[in-house]
Amino acid sequence: MKHTLSVLVENKPGVLARVAGLFARRGFNINSLAVGITEDPDISRMTITVDAEEHPIEQVTKQLHKLINVIKITDLDPDRTVARELALVKVKSDAKTRAEVMQLAEIFRASILDVSKKTLTIEITGTYEKIDALEQLLQPHGVVEIVRTGRIAIERGEK
Amino acid sequence: MKGSEAIIESLKAAGVEVVFGLPGGMVIPLYDALYDSDLKHFLVRHEQGAAHMADGYARATGKVGVCVATSGPGATNLVTGIANAYMDSTPMVAITGQARSDLIGTDAFQEADITGITEPIVKHSYLIKNPKDIPRIFKEAFYIASTGRPGPVLIDIPSDIQLADIDYKPAGKINLPGYKPTLKGHKKQILSAAKAIAAAEKPVIYAGGGIITAGAEKELMAIAKLMKIPVTTTLMGLGCFPENNDLSLGMLGMHGTGYANYAVTHSDLLIGVGARFDDRVTGKLATFAKHARKIHIDMDPAEISKNVAIDIPIVGDARDVLAGILAELKTMKREPRKTAAWLDQVIAWKKKHPLHFKDEKGSIMPQYVIEEINRITRSDAIICTDVGQHQMWSALFYTHVKPRHFVSSGGLGTMGFGFPAAIGAKVGCPDKTVIDVAGDGSFQMNIQELATAVCYDIPVVVCILNNGFLGMVRQWQELFWNKRYSATVIECQPDFAAVADAYGALGIEITDKKDVGDAIRTAIKAKRPAVLDFHVKQEENVFPMVPAGKSIDEMIGGHKS
Ligand SMILES: Cc1ncc(C[n+]2csc(CCOP(=O)(O)OP(=O)(O)O)c2C)c(N)n1
Numbered sequence: 246m247k248h249t250l251s252v253l254v255e256n257k258p259g260v261l262a263r264v265a266g267l268f269a270r271r272g273f274n275i276n277s278l279a280v281g282i283t284e285d286p287d288i289s290r291m292t293i294t295v296d297a298e299e300h301p302i303e304q305v306t307k308q309l310h311k312l313i314n315v316i317k318i319t320d321l322d323p324d325r326t327v328a329r330e331l332a333l334v335k336v337k338s339d340a341k342t343r344a345e346v347m348q349l350a351e352i353f354r355a356s357i358l359d360v361s362k363k364t365l366t367i368e369i370t371g372t373y374e375k376i377d378a379l380e381q382l383l384q385p386h387g388v389v390e391i392v393r394t395g396r397i398a399i400e401r402g403e404k
Numbered sequence: 405m406k407g408s409e410a411i412i413e414s415l416k417a418a419g420v421e422v423v424f425g426l427p428g429g430m431v432i433p434l435y436d437a438l439y440d441s442d443l444k445h446f447l448v449r450h451e452q453g454a455a456h457m458a459d460g461y462a463r464a465t466g467k468v469g470v471c472v473a474t475s476g477p478g479a480t481n482l483v484t485g486i487a488n489a490y491m492d493s494t495p496m497v498a499i500t501g502q503a504r505s506d507l508i509g510t511d512a513f514q515e516a517d518i519t520g521i522t523e524p525i526v527k528h529s530y531l532i533k534n535p536k537d538i539p540r541i542f543k544e545a546f547y548i549a550s551t552g553r554p555g556p557v558l559i560d561i562p563s564d565i566q567l568a569d570i571d572y573k574p575a576g577k578i579n580l581p582g583y584k585p586t587l588k589g590h591k592k593q594i595l596s597a598a599k600a601i602a603a604a605e606k607p608v609i610y611a612g613g614g615i616i617t618a619g620a621e622k623e624l625m626a627i628a629k630l631m632k633i634p635v636t637t638t639l640m641g642l643g644c645f646p647e648n649n650d651l652s653l654g655m656l657g658m659h660g661t662g663y664a665n666y667a668v669t670h671s672d673l674l675i676g677v678g679a680r681f682d683d684r685v686t687g688k689l690a691t692f693a694k695h696a697r698k699i700h701i702d703m704d705p706a707e708i709s710k711n712v713a714i715d716i717p718i719v720g721d722a723r724d725v726l727a728g729i730l731a732e733l734k735t736m737k738r739e740p741r742k743t744a745a746w747l748d749q750v751i752a753w754k755k756k757h758p759l760h761f762k763d764e765k766g767s768i769m770p771q772y773v774i775e776e777i778n779r780i781t782r783s784d785a786i787i788c789t790d791v792g793q794h795q796m797w798s799a800l801f802y803t804h805v806k807p808r809h810f811v812s813s814g815g816l817g818t819m820g821f822g823f824p825a826a827i828g829a830k831v832g833c834p835d836k837t838v839i840d841v842a843g844d845g846s847f848q849m850n851i852q853e854l855a856t857a858v859c860y861d862i863p864v865v866v867c868i869l870n871n872g873f874l875g876m877v878r879q880w881q882e883l884f885w886n887k888r889y890s891a892t893v894i895e896c897q898p899d900f901a902a903v904a905d906a907y908g909a910l911g912i913e914i915t916d917k918k919d920v921g922d923a924i925r926t927a928i929k930a931k932r933p934a935v936l937d938f939h940v941k942q943e944e945n946v947f948p949m950v951p952a953g954k955s956i957d958e959m960i961g962g963h964k965s
């Protein structure tokens with residue numbers, strides 16, 4: 246099962262290495278990782294997506310809790326969470342196909358960031374699935390490069 | 405005030421009295437400050453020795469052990485000692501020098517990323533970047549090392565930070581938003597545990613080092629006595645429940661007693677306290693205490709249900725939780741004879757499968773040496789060990805009756821631990837007889853600390869069970885590898901008594917059984933560092949033994965023939 250962990254950490258040097266190292270040591274693969282400061286500049290949030298097929302996720306969250314700089318961990322419930330990723334896609338496109346690609350982008354509410362004679366660069370925001378879907382539709386044109394952020398997520402509702 | 409002086413002030417504020425270490429370029433400022441201070445510094449001959457001394461000191465006294473090394477190779481020499489302290493949850497603060505701040509990251513002379521290297525084996529670590537942080541970081545480090553589940557904390561200090569001028573202010577209140585160990589057990593869980601204990605017919609308490617850390621020996625005894633529950637301990641737990649008590653089962657696990665392993669296997673309730681269901685204890689997980697409901701009391705939530713599924717988990721300080729359970733039990737209706745049949749069964753196992761060894765004419769049996777040490781010290785010495793067969797014989801054939809009197813490397817199994825740990829223990833407990841039971845292989849891994857012991861006149865007694873082999877590995881080769889003794893014969897053994905003599909210690913070689921007792925008495929009376937080289941039977945095995953991957957009731961060599 247895929248989990249999205251939202252981890253509040255003290256904004257101190259070495260914290261990222263400690264967290265990432267712990268996942269590796271305990272046999273978990275990190276699928277994506279996004280780090281940024283929060284409303285409190287002394288505190289950062291890490292959003293980590295991880296597969297927990299082989300080991301129960303509790304073992305790694307309990308171990309994470311033992312890191313002195315980790316303040317709080319939430320295993321986000323997908324039904325109560327809004328999650329987004331951002332991707333930049335450079336796709337082959339010349340004068341002949343430009344309109345078609347731009348139309349695809351429009352359907353996905355993606356925007357065009359850069360145009361060259363032979364390529365278009367598209368920015369898309371959305372769920373993992375939405376980005377995958379656009380990527381697949383762009384594949385036949387030839388995807389030159391794709392750059393994705395990790396997932397960031399926030400709980401729905403007031404708190 | 406200089407940063408280095410602030411370090412000394414911070415150490416004093418933490419109550420530190422002794423420090424083990426060895427200087428180098430990047431800690432000269434610190435050592436310069438140490439020179440004028442009243443902290444007692446022990447100059448070691450290898451930094452690994454310093455780490456193990458700090459560890460042994462901590463285990464014997466319950467205080468935080470402190471070691472110091474320079475940057476680069478000094479720091480990396482500490483690594484084994486830090487890992488050892490981490491695996492056995494010893495409170496320790498390791499201080500390392502580091503290259504000047506502006507040179508970090510440039511592969512400067514003797515630069516090693518020691519916070520990175522030790523990241524998986526410390527409870528926490530710091531690289532000090534601002535000299536103003538010295539008091540706060542030291543205060544936090546000692547607090548983290550000694551509270552909750554204890555462990556080693558490393559503080560890496562660039563040389564310029566030690567030289568900087570600061571306006572020293574004692575550290576304020578500790579503020580660690582991510583560190584709040586749970587001390588008090590959950591009331592409802594405590595009640596559930598008490599009910600389960602009152603209802604059990606075949607209960608066993610499985611007690612580990614956490615009892616000693618928490619100082620919960622009295623509460624443990626009170627529950628065992630009140631409810632008539634037999635108690636087995638882990639290697640780390642030896643001494644937390646006196647083995648001369650009828651309810652004691654001794655140690656369990658791979659080299660546990662037959663009766664402890666049978667009792668656990670057939671129990672209907674297993675009460676684990678301050679122990680971590682380590683694979684050397686459980687053997688094959690699927691069959692471990694398979695008929696038992698399981699209670700697990702531990703400081704560290706991550707240990708609960710890590711290896712074995714637990715029915716009643718309680719996170720908290722062992723002393724607090726056991727006291728809570730005891731109070732509940734006292735208010736409950738109890739049937740005093742509920743475990744009577746079970747205790748009879750345990751006695752029958754003890755009779756049928758006692759610990760034993762065959763005395764052989766013309767040989768000194770290693771177990772006999774341990775029994776003699778036990779007799780002569782009246783079970784009252786601090787016994788330190790290295791790792792191997794001699795360690796297991798010390799665990800099994802010495803009568804452990806007091807906490808903090810058995811100092812051994814459990815989790816990491818570090819050969820070379822015993823001797824420096826014994827030095828540390830003696831420094832911490834100068835009035836105790838301190839014995840290091842060593843292997844002829846292990847002793848040579850930190851033999852250089854003889855100089856430290858002699859130099860500071862630290863009278864520990866090293867008893868080498870010299871079997872001419874890396875014995876424990878040889879035992880596995882004998883039993884499971886067709887007796888192919890690949891690289892386990894220790895050839896070109898030195899004359900240990902002569903080596904001891906050369907260092908200025910007392911050295912005695914013992915080849916005859918009748919001299920064993922006298923040698924031990926002479927060494928203890930000598931009141932100076934001593935090395936006893938017992939030439940014991942070479943190919944003796946530690947039994948009983950649970951082969952790797954087997955259930956703990958599938959022991960070999962457990963029956964008395
Ligand atoms: C540093 C280290 N290296 C290797 C080992 C593997 N090992 C475990 S026991 C043992 C034999 C120890 O020999 P000795 O000290 O003579 O003790 P004996 O078993 O003979 O009593 C070895 C090599 C270890 N535990 N630690």
Ligand SMILES: [Mg+2]
Binds near residue numbers: 869875
């Ligand atoms: Mg040996």
